[in-house]
Amino acid sequence: MKIFFKWLNRFVTAVLFVLLIGLGFLVFSSKLSGGEPNVFGYQLKTVLSGSMEPEFKTGSVIAVKPIDGEERQQLKVGDVITFMESDDKLITHRIIEVKETGAGIVYTTKGDNNNAPDSNPVLAENVVAVYSGFTIPYLGYISEFSQSKNGIIALLIVPGFLLIGYSGITIWRAFHELEKEKKKAEVEMPKTS
């Protein structure tokens, strides 16, 4: 049991170090490059609705590769793209038609689970990224929840208080142990003297 705990403790320590170093590197590199945080050149997007099921489920996190310039003009039918529907809204849907117009290339998009194409065609300039095929299911639920008020309370504040409480108890026990030893020493001192 002791050996198991010893190895578990080492494993947890290793994970902690990897996380700390990795996150530190990623945050630092993201801040240096500017723009949206990315992981090794991929942006992680939380899927908030089921329009693209079964390609990716609601609540999953998908990795998309940001594109710009020429790449935006060379997308083809079947590609899953993330585009700006408005200034503060990103949508990830599949291209079902590519049209060349006077204003440039325009993509008609549709969610796999939708029964009709999107009402507005997407200008190539508004395409932000292309879906890479990498998905982590359910992680998006945690991400979304952690950004909500209840999520902050449940995932950050409550564990924090628990940790503080546990550390308080540990400290109190430590002091108790110290006092105990002190009294024991005082009792032993007259005897020796």
Place this chain on the structure above:
Amino acid sequence: MRQTRLRKYRSQYRWFRFVSKIALIWYLFVFSATYFTSGTSADFFYDARATSEVSSGIWLGDYRLKFTENGTENVYLCGESVEIGRALKNVGPDDMAEDGTYYVYYSADNGSPQNHGVEVYEGTFNALKSKEEIRLQFHAKNIGTYAFHVQDTDGDKWSAKIHVKENKSGNKCHNTNMTTEEISVENEKSDINESEEKATANAKKDDSDDENAKKVEQIEQTPSETENETREELREQEPTNEGSSQGKESNLNEEAEMNEQNDDNVE
């Protein structure tokens, strides 16, 4: 002594350190999950299409109906009813959008059904394409004047009158597309032909008595030749009947009579 105490505390509070590490990993995980991800709506919507019709007006098209037959028609009532009709044509550039309705107006006297008549029938006809023509029909049972009436984008359209008359003097029972004047002239012609036919028939009777003896021999030899000769003679005698269908009918009747006479002579 100090090292021993440190080792002692380290082993005693290892759980605390372990829990702290787990908590730190948890916080790092939550931080990374929120920091590195952003939402993409992947808009989910359902598009329901309802098919409905909103009528903002009916475009009938520029169709014009016209009764193409002019002039009053005289029809003689044979039996219980006689069929009367008028040709109706769509002379407009557009097809009719829907089926049309026609009315038959009747006036007992010779007055205008348009002004004094009553509606006796309402019928429908298929939508006419541009330049298409059909015939509206009605079975008239009463003596009097009839007229057909339709409506188009221009308004009311009336056909020429149709007089349904009693067939007193054995006139033709089928319809005639003639004006009243033409009908009266034709009737006069037929009267003259009838008197002429009677006169020529009497004259022929006298002549035939003299020639009968000669004809008996000829008929016995070649009856077909005799018949042909008789026909030629009749044609020479009655030049005025040519061109009239009624006249031709009376010739044939006389031929039959002549043949009977010849048969009698042969016997």
